[in-house]
Amino acid sequence: MHYTPDLSTATDQQVVEWATDGAEAAYRELLRRYQRPVFSLIYRMVRDRELAEDLTQETFVKVLNAIDRYRPEYKFSSWIFKIANNAAIDHLRRKELDTLSLEGRPDATTPDRVEATALQLGDATESPLEELEARELGNQIEYAIGRLRPEYRACIIMRHVEGRPYDEIAETLDLPLGTVKTYIHRARAELKEMLAPLRE
Amino acid sequence: MNDRPNTDLSPGDEDPAIHRALSTLPAWTPGPGFENRVLARVWRPHPLWLRRIEGYWGELVETGQVWLVAGAFALGSLIPIIALTALAAAHTAEIGAFVGWLVAEGIPLAWAATWAFISGVVSNVNTLASALLPNARALLLAAVAFLVLLASCAWGLHRTMSAASATRSSLHDTH
Numbered sequence: 001m002h003y004t005p006d007l008s009t010a011t012d013q014q015v016v017e018w019a020t021d022g023a024e025a026a027y028r029e030l031l032r033r034y035q036r037p038v039f040s041l042i043y044r045m046v047r048d049r050e051l052a053e054d055l056t057q058e059t060f061v062k063v064l065n066a067i068d069r070y071r072p073e074y075k076f077s078s079w080i081f082k083i084a085n086n087a088a089i090d091h092l093r094r095k096e097l098d099t100l101s102l103e104g105r106p107d108a109t110t111p112d113r114v115e116a117t118a119l120q121l122g123d124a125t126e127s128p129l130e131e132l133e134a135r136e137l138g139n140q141i142e143y144a145i146g147r148l149r150p151e152y153r154a155c156i157i158m159r160h161v162e163g164r165p166y167d168e169i170a171e172t173l174d175l176p177l178g179t180v181k182t183y184i185h186r187a188r189a190e191l192k193e194m195l196a197p198l199r200e
Numbered sequence: 201m202n203d204r205p206n207t208d209l210s211p212g213d214e215d216p217a218i219h220r221a222l223s224t225l226p227a228w229t230p231g232p233g234f235e236n237r238v239l240a241r242v243w244r245p246h247p248l249w250l251r252r253i254e255g256y257w258g259e260l261v262e263t264g265q266v267w268l269v270a271g272a273f274a275l276g277s278l279i280p281i282i283a284l285t286a287l288a289a290a291h292t293a294e295i296g297a298f299v300g301w302l303v304a305e306g307i308p309l310a311w312a313a314t315w316a317f318i319s320g321v322v323s324n325v326n327t328l329a330s331a332l333l334p335n336a337r338a339l340l341l342a343a344v345a346f347l348v349l350l351a352s353c354a355w356g357l358h359r360t361m362s363a364a365s366a367t368r369s370s371l372h373d374t375h
Contacts, residue, residue: 022245031235040227053230057238064242141221160222191218 012076020068027064034077035060037162038084044157045088047146055091059084074171077164081172085154092150144194152187159184 007015007029015033018026038059043052063080070079145153154173158164166184170177245251260266288295332339 020245022247024239024244027239027242027244028235031238035234036227036229039230043228053234056230057234057241060238061241064238068245138225141225156222160219161225161227163223188218191222195218195221 013072016067016070016072016076019064020070030064030076031060034080038080041081041154041157041162042084042088044142044145044161045085045150045153046091051091055087056084059087075168078168078172081158081162081164082174085158085173089150089154140195141191144191147194148187148190152183152190155180155183156187156191 007018007025010018010029012030012033015026015029019030035056039052039056042055042059043049046052046055059080062083070076145156148156151173155169158169158172159166164172166177166180169175169184170180173180175183246254257266260269
């Protein structure tokens with residue numbers, strides 16, 4: 001018997017508390033809240049949908065199996081992003097994939113593999129022209145992000161795509177606040193340079 | 201959580217064009233069934249009340265007090281046995297009379313009642329079968345129709361499930 005009030009309005013800490021009491025609904029709520037941002041982060045880091053799904057799954061399994069060890073004085077989001085980022089960075093280090101291509105991973109040798117590792121970009125917009133422009137812009141940004149160093153990439157995604165504050169990024173990545181600011185500054189400068197032709 | 205939190209941007213801190221461009225990037229979702237795949241690999245803790253009992257039990261085992269508790273339970277379970285034995289010793293005459301009656305009258309009475317019930321059921325089934333026998337052909341037709349209907353339902357269900365699986369696979373492929 002679990003008392004689980006309206007989970008959609010509960011804070012992360014409350015949901016975690018119910019999860020530690022074994023309530024399956026609380027587990028599902030945490031998955032619902034974080035599967036998109038975690039998967040998006042990992043996908044942008046490793047650039048392979050299948051692999052990103054595996055790493056996201058590993059991240060959630062690790063987090064949910066250790067839910068009773070979560071310390072509520074820290075943000076749950078920082079904790080899960082830290083584990084997700086570590087999973088992605090570990091993989092990149094293992095594979096030594098510092099730069100990634102929009103056309104698929106460099107080690108993709110067959111057409112199927114190239115297609116599987118290329119990012120699926122662009123959703124329906126108002127007109128075909130706008131869709132084309134948005135797609136082109138999205139392609140360029142994704143390409144530029146993919147060329148950043150993994151540390152810069154993680155910082156810029158958390159800061160600008162996920163909208164996380166600097167202090168949370170520092171906590172998540174185990175980096176000093178100053179380093180995070182420097183990374184983001186450098187990443188922005190590199191992105192600005194790479195996107196310059198598009199903005200002219 | 202679905203809304204992006206405040207990013208504490210300041211005009212001098214960010215390049216608005218890059219920020220705008222980055223904020224338009226889509227968020228992706230894992231394939232269908234992701235939640236269930238994760239939950240299948242997650243061990244969910246027992247409810248709090250059960251964990252308290254487990255914790256208490258673990259404490260007893262660790263401190264060696266478990267033998268004390270086990271001994272208390274064993275002695276406790278002996279109490280009703282001792283009480284019943286004492287009661288029986290004090291009323292041997294009454295118990296003997298009851299057992300005598302049970303053997304002489306009670307058991308034959310119970311057997312006769314059971315036999316009468318079984319005979320009644322058999323007799324009623326015979327009567328029902330005799331009443332239905334003239335319509336044997338109709339019964340056979342009904343049974344065949346039922347079997348055909350059952351097979352049709354199974355085939356329909358199989359077709360529906362196959363179509364659903366194909367749709368799910370194609371959705372997964374397009375992600």
